[in-house]
Amino acid sequence: xxxxxxxxxxxxxxxxxxxxxxxxxxxxxxxxxxxxxxGIEGALPIAIVPFGxxxxxxxxxxxxxxIVANDLTRSGRFSPLPxxxxxxxxxxxxxxxxxxFRLLGMNNxxxxxxxxxxxxxxxxxxxxxxxxxxxxxxxxxxxxxxDELRRKAHQISDIVYEALxxxxxxxxxxxxxxxxxxxxxxSRYALNVADSDGFNPQVxxxxxxxxxxxxxxxxxxxxxxxxxxxxxxxxxxxxxSVGTRQVIAxxxxxxxxxxxxxxxxxxxxxxxxxxxxxxxxxxxxxxLLKRLTVSAAIDTExxxxxxxxxLVxxxxxxxxxxxxxxxxxxxxxxRLTFEGKYNSRATFAxxxxxLxxxxxxxxxxxxxxxxxxxxxxxxxxxxxxxxSPSFAPNGSMLLYATTDAGGGxxxxxxxxxxxxxELAAQQGDVRExxxxxFRQP
Amino acid sequence: xxxxLNSLLLLIFSVAFLxxxxxxxxxxxxxxxxTGGSSSGTSSSGSATTTAAGSGSGWTGHPLDDPNSLLARxxxxxxxxxxxxxxxxxxxxxxHAQYLSQNPGAAVTLEGHTDERGTREYNLAxxxxxxxxxxxxxxxxxxAGQQLxxxxxxxxxxxxxxxxxxxxxxxxxxxxxxxxx
Numbered sequence: 001x002x003x004x005x006x007x008x009x010x011x012x013x014x015x016x017x018x019x020x021x022x023x024x025x026x027x028x029x030x031x032x033x034x035x036x037x038x039g040i041e042g043a044l045p046i047a048i049v050p051f052g053x054x055x056x057x058x059x060x061x062x063x064x065x066x067i068v069a070n071d072l073t074r075s076g077r078f079s080p081l082p083x084x085x086x087x088x089x090x091x092x093x094x095x096x097x098x099x100x101f102r103l104l105g106m107n108n109x110x111x112x113x114x115x116x117x118x119x120x121x122x123x124x125x126x127x128x129x130x131x132x133x134x135x136x137x138x139x140x141x142x143x144x145x146x147d148e149l150r151r152k153a154h155q156i157s158d159i160v161y162e163a164l165x166x167x168x169x170x171x172x173x174x175x176x177x178x179x180x181x182x183x184x185x186x187s188r189y190a191l192n193v194a195d196s197d198g199f200n201p202q203v204x205x206x207x208x209x210x211x212x213x214x215x216x217x218x219x220x221x222x223x224x225x226x227x228x229x230x231x232x233x234x235x236x237x238x239x240x241s242v243g244t245r246q247v248i249a250x251x252x253x254x255x256x257x258x259x260x261x262x263x264x265x266x267x268x269x270x271x272x273x274x275x276x277x278x279x280x281x282x283x284x285x286x287x288l289l290k291r292l293t294v295s296a297a298i299d300t301e302x303x304x305x306x307x308x309x310x311l312v313x314x315x316x317x318x319x320x321x322x323x324x325x326x327x328x329x330x331x332x333x334x335r336l337t338f339e340g341k342y343n344s345r346a347t348f349a350x351x352x353x354x355l356x357x358x359x360x361x362x363x364x365x366x367x368x369x370x371x372x373x374x375x376x377x378x379x380x381x382x383x384x385x386x387x388s389p390s391f392a393p394n395g396s397m398l399l400y401a402t403t404d405a406g407g408g409x410x411x412x413x414x415x416x417x418x419x420x421x422e423l424a425a426q427q428g429d430v431r432e433x434x435x436x437x438f439r440q441p
Numbered sequence: 442x443x444x445x446l447n448s449l450l451l452l453i454f455s456v457a458f459l460x461x462x463x464x465x466x467x468x469x470x471x472x473x474x475x476t477g478g479s480s481s482g483t484s485s486s487g488s489a490t491t492t493a494a495g496s497g498s499g500w501t502g503h504p505l506d507d508p509n510s511l512l513a514r515x516x517x518x519x520x521x522x523x524x525x526x527x528x529x530x531x532x533x534x535x536x537h538a539q540y541l542s543q544n545p546g547a548a549v550t551l552e553g554h555t556d557e558r559g560t561r562e563y564n565l566a567x568x569x570x571x572x573x574x575x576x577x578x579x580x581x582x583x584x585a586g587q588q589l590x591x592x593x594x595x596x597x598x599x600x601x602x603x604x605x606x607x608x609x610x611x612x613x614x615x616x617x618x619x620x621x622x
Contacts, residue, residue, distance in 0.1 A: 210594065212561050212562070212597065213561065213562060228594070231592065233565070233593075253569065253591070254565060254566060254569055254593065256562050256565050256566075270565075272566075276573070277569065277570075298566040298567065298570060300562050300563055301562045301563060314560070314563050316522075320522070321559070321563055344560045345560040360558070360559060385558065385604060387559070403604055432561070
């Protein structure tokens with residue numbers, strides 16, 4: 001009896017410790033390194049000057065200008081001037097000599113200042129200039145705690161990106177992914193969440209059993225996923241700031257493919273409790289299930305349209321896996337893909353006008369985009385075992401899982417196929433990327 | 442049983458023959474070895490049973506542990522994106538179904554798996570369909586529903602590493618795992 005109590009106490013202590021670990025900030029450490037492998041010809045030249053620091057003060061823990069330069073480089077759409085090639089390093093508007101930057105062919109210039117405040121926080125000021133007009137385009141001032149500086153840097157990148165491309169930036173976002181470390185003792189699986197540049201990785205679930213299908217809640221506060229703990233698949237929803245989780249589905253058979261509705265009130269999922277895999281929508285508050293599909297075939301991998309009015313899913317009711325669309329209220333499913341013998345795991349682009357999916361053709365599995373207006377299918381990747389495409393919330397890039405010589409790896413490709421990125425994990429297989437929604441500032 | 446008896450008789454005859462031969466050398470020491478021979482004949486009657494088992498029909502251990510039985514084979518394989526049970530694997534499933542119908546206390550988990558190609562959730566569904574196909578086949582042959590549990594790991598737990606057809610063929614499978622014998 002005493003043993004039991006002690007064991008329960010030990011479990012509680014473990015839970016607290018792991019929650020504590022998850023909430024500790026680990027600044028500056030990247031497990032994923034992201035490298036651009038193909039950029040756009042004629043990427044926009046931009047000069048980013050290292051931010052000015054006040055003399056004699058403790059320098060901030062991160063190099064803000066470097067983070068902004070890395071973000072813009074990674075997008076493939078900007079070509080920042082190396083710091084060593086800068087003609088001057090102004091940190092005040094009055095000190096800028098535009099002619100110097102014009103001579104180097106720079107379209108734009110970013111300068112800034114970091115100042116330590118008496119309360120331990122930092123004040124951050126930055127300006128974006130149009131070099132040819134010699135005029136300021138944007139100017140902002142932030143205040144941040146030391147461990148918030150990386151995030152502020154990403155927000156500066158978002159402001160610069162939007163001002164110069166007209167498209168909202170997605171640097172201040174996060175990515176979730178699953179890692180597997182193999183050893184003689186068996187595999188160890190982890191669900192991780194990192195910043196969009198691979199920094200600040202945090203393990204949110206560590207398990208001896210496989211973890212699949214992470215899915216972000218629309219407000220970015222929770223992750224749903226499938227875990228095989230106890231040798232059965234169950235869907236969980238985990239609060240990322242607190243670390244607590246709840247079981248969403250634990251029916252007999254499959255419990256898989258969770259997908260939060262855009263309003264966050266429902267979750268689509270695959271259950272086989274009624275005999276074979278079917279798509280259901282659960283009202284999260286009441287746990288009431290509505291069955292959407294009726295077929296003797298496999299129906300799975302539901303994804304919501306951005307307006308929440310319809311879903312796409314994978315079904316092999318026609319003999320091979322293909323993508324179908326069905327109203328969220330139920331009814332007739334319409335087939336969307338006709339090219340190739342294998343099309344699966346579709347997700348909507350944020351504008352709802354296209355789908356990303358896995359396209360199997362002649363033994364290769366690649367990421368493709370299907371234009372819903374003209375039904376054109378465009379294959380974006382060149383490798384052969386690609387899966388799990390996930391759109392950036394601004395629709396500019398797709399993250400996906402691929403297999404290279406080292407095992408499972410992540411890669412990124414712009415939706416026009418012009419920019420390519422490689423995300424290398426320091427150890428183990430990495431897979432199942434899921435890009436977060438935009439974060440609330 | 443009859444075969445066992447024959448072997449036993451054959452063995453006793455051989456020992457008697459051996460003793461007779463040795464007897465021709467004619468030493469008292471060999472006389473004592475006759476006693477020894479007769480006692481070795483007794484122990485040989487025990488080993489005679491073993492000889493019969495070696496011939497394939499008299500396993501005395503648990504039937505599930507007999508390495509020469511179809512029951513020792515616990516994995517059946519599938520073609521890509523298919524859940525049709527292959528002719529080559531039917532005898533294996535028949536043997537397990539028969540065992541389960543004769544042993545109502547026994548129970549298995551039918552674990553469905555796929556190769557790595559295609560998407561993970563589709564593969565979880567495909568692995569389940571394979572496990573369900575095996576369950577239906579075994580239940581038609583007399584195994585009871587409560588003896589047959591299905592579980593799919595999709596592509597999450599490959600049996601063979603490697604990204605080629607050889608590995609993929611080994612990974613498209615259903616494993617029969619005995620939860621109780």
